[in-house]
Amino acid sequence: xxxxxxxxxxxxxxxxxxxxxxxxxxxxxxxxxxxxxxxxxxxxxxxxxxxxxxxxxxxxxxxxxxxxxxxxxxxxxxxxxxxxxxxxxxxxxxxxxxxxxxxxxxxxxxxxxxxxxxxxxxxxxxxxxxxxxxxxxxxxxxxxxxxxxxxxxxxxxxxxxxxxxxxxxxxxxxxxxxxxxxxxxxxxxxxxxxxxxxxxxxxxxxxxxxxxxxxxxxxxxxxxxxxxxxxxxxxxxxxxxxxxxxxxxxxxxxxxxxxxxxxxxxxxxxxxxxxxxxxxxxxxxxxxxxxxxxxxxxxxxxxxxxxxxxxxxxxxxxxxxxxxxxxxxxxxxxxxxxxxxxxxxxxxxxxxxxxxxxxxxxx
Numbered sequence: 001x002x003x004x005x006x007x008x009x010x011x012x013x014x015x016x017x018x019x020x021x022x023x024x025x026x027x028x029x030x031x032x033x034x035x036x037x038x039x040x041x042x043x044x045x046x047x048x049x050x051x052x053x054x055x056x057x058x059x060x061x062x063x064x065x066x067x068x069x070x071x072x073x074x075x076x077x078x079x080x081x082x083x084x085x086x087x088x089x090x091x092x093x094x095x096x097x098x099x100x101x102x103x104x105x106x107x108x109x110x111x112x113x114x115x116x117x118x119x120x121x122x123x124x125x126x127x128x129x130x131x132x133x134x135x136x137x138x139x140x141x142x143x144x145x146x147x148x149x150x151x152x153x154x155x156x157x158x159x160x161x162x163x164x165x166x167x168x169x170x171x172x173x174x175x176x177x178x179x180x181x182x183x184x185x186x187x188x189x190x191x192x193x194x195x196x197x198x199x200x201x202x203x204x205x206x207x208x209x210x211x212x213x214x215x216x217x218x219x220x221x222x223x224x225x226x227x228x229x230x231x232x233x234x235x236x237x238x239x240x241x242x243x244x245x246x247x248x249x250x251x252x253x254x255x256x257x258x259x260x261x262x263x264x265x266x267x268x269x270x271x272x273x274x275x276x277x278x279x280x281x282x283x284x285x286x287x288x289x290x291x292x293x294x295x296x297x298x299x300x301x302x303x304x305x306x307x308x309x310x311x312x313x314x315x316x317x318x319x320x321x322x323x324x325x326x327x328x329x330x331x332x333x334x335x336x337x338x339x340x341x342x343x344x345x346x347x348x349x350x351x352x353x354x355x356x357x358x359x360x361x362x363x
Contacts, residue, residue, distance in 0.1 A: 001312055002251075003126035004244045005221070006049045006062060006236055009039055009119035009229050010069065010356070011086060012078040017345030018090035019043035019117075022076045023097060029072040036069050040102055041117030042095040045069060045080070051126070055314055059237045063358050066233055070357040079353040083335065084119050084154025084168035084228030088345055093117075101204075108204055112174040119168070119229035121151060123240045124221035125247040130187035132251065133215040136222045137190075138183040138260040139250035144212050144226050145271030146301040147246075149294035151227035151239055152279040153331025156339065165279035165332035168228050169272065172210070176202040180268045181211040183260055190215065212272075222247055226272075231331035231355050238321035241314045245305035248312075271297065279330040298322075 014020045021042035030036040039046045047065040052058040070080040086093060093116040096106045106113045127133040152165035164170055172178045177197055184190040197203045203210075206217040216223040224243050230236035275294040302322065309315040328334060334355070342348035 001053055002244055002248055003051045003053055004055075004058060004240050005051050005124040005219075006058065006240050007120075007122040007124070008047045008049075008062065008065070008082070008236060009121070010045045010047070011081045011083055011117070011119060012043045012045060012073055012076075013081055013086075013088070013091070013349050014078050015346050015349065016090070017088040017349050019086055019088075019093065020076075020078045021092050021095050022073070022078045025076045026069065026072045026078070029075055030068050032065075032068065036065065036072075038097045039117065039119075040097060040105070042092060042097050043086075044097075044117045044119065045073075055237055055241050055312075055317065058240060059233065062233045062236055066357050070353070079349055080356055081349065081352045082119070082153070082229045082231050082331075082356040083156075083352060084152075084166060084331075085157045085162075085171065086116055086118075087156035087159070087339075087348065089158040105204055105208065108201075109175065115171040115174050118154065118171050120225060121227040121230045121236050121239065123224045123227070123243040124216060124219055125224075125244050126220060127215075127222045127247065127251070128220035130190075130215055130220075132254060133220075133222050134184050134187050134190045135254040135260070136247055136250050137181050137211075137213050137215065139253055140213055140222075140224070140246055141180060141183065141268055142261050142263045143246055143297075143301055143304075144180065144268060145275045145294055146297040147224065147239075147243065148226050148228075148272055149275035149278075149280050149298055149330075150242065150325065151230060151235070151331065152276065153228040153231050153235075153335065155332040155335050161336065161339070164276055165281075165330065166228050166276040169226075169276040175210050177208070178210040179212065180265045180272070181213055182265070183262075187215070228331065231334060231352075233358055234321070235331060238318055241309070241312070241318050242301070242305065245308035245312065245314065245318075246301070248308040249305050252308075279332050280325065281333075 023038035073080045154168040212226040338351040
């Protein structure tokens with residue numbers, strides 16, 4: 001069974017909805033060095049799970065981290081919120097966290113930094129062989145739109161509905177390397193491409209090559225970076241289960257010599273735009289030309305990974321989650337529902353915070 005880990009990013013808004021520069025204080029109060037840390041902006045916090053074998057282990061860990069971070073946030077006068085974008089146009093939106101690397105990134109890419117902090121859910125699946133990891137990345141390229149469709153959770157920005165289910169995806173496109181990965185024939189070819197991007201100025205270092213999926217720059221894993229921050233811990237756990245099953249499936253393809261599907265980057269990008277616009281909605285007031293609706297891509301994904309979900313013992317849980325998504329909507333759909341019911345920014349932030357942090361650790 002492949003190991004799995006998750007990095008989750010969160011916002012820290014105050015009661016009035018304005019993000020607050022509290023990440024350093026919250027991380028210090030939490031006292032879990034390396035596991036609850038400040039992110040790129042001063043109002044962003046990241047949690048890092050343990051390496052897990054089973055989804056129930058991951059669930060306990062992610063819920064526990066969210067609860068610890070939320071309690072520390074409340075002691076600093078802010079709330080912990082899982083949203084891919086900052087909903088309100090208030091607060092220090094361009095305030096970069098302290099640290100030489102972050103300052104250099106902001107100086108190198110000011111236009112991207114001006115978009116403000118966006119939050120992601122990054123899933124790591126253990127693949128220690130780097131040549132195999134590169135082969136995995138090539139084979140999951142066509143599935144990136146389906147993964148985004150499942151996890152869209154950033155409909156609001158600047159006090160308004162953006163019209164997108166993932167305006168985070170649109171904002172992140174300002175970074176030169178935030179794009180669909182290519183198909184490289186080996187780890188050496190991948191490393192050559194990364195060096196070329198750094199030499200050209202498109203990336204500052206290996207860690208700043210922001211492909212939507214990549215061999216991790218730090219760990220012996222494949223890192224899938226396409227998803228918005230997941231509104232609930234259960235969304236994050238089930239999404240991680242989907243990603244792990246997909247990686248296991250394409251590893252099997254690679255070992256059997258099944259070639260990677262030759263899908264042009266333009267076709268993947270069109271699918272990603274459709275997913276960012278509508279999530280899993282079948283219809284949209286402003287349709288985009290795309291080969292298939294994102295919800296059909298999700299159905300194909302489930303068919304592909306079902307054998308691996310069964311092998312891991314995750315099939316019932318993941319299918320139940322997908323049924324729930326079809327009934328209650330993605331994170332973006334649920335955010336829109338909460339927005340419509342909230343009379344004030346305070347009410348909306350409070351509703352998001354309640355969705356973000358479960359009342360108890362499961363077990």
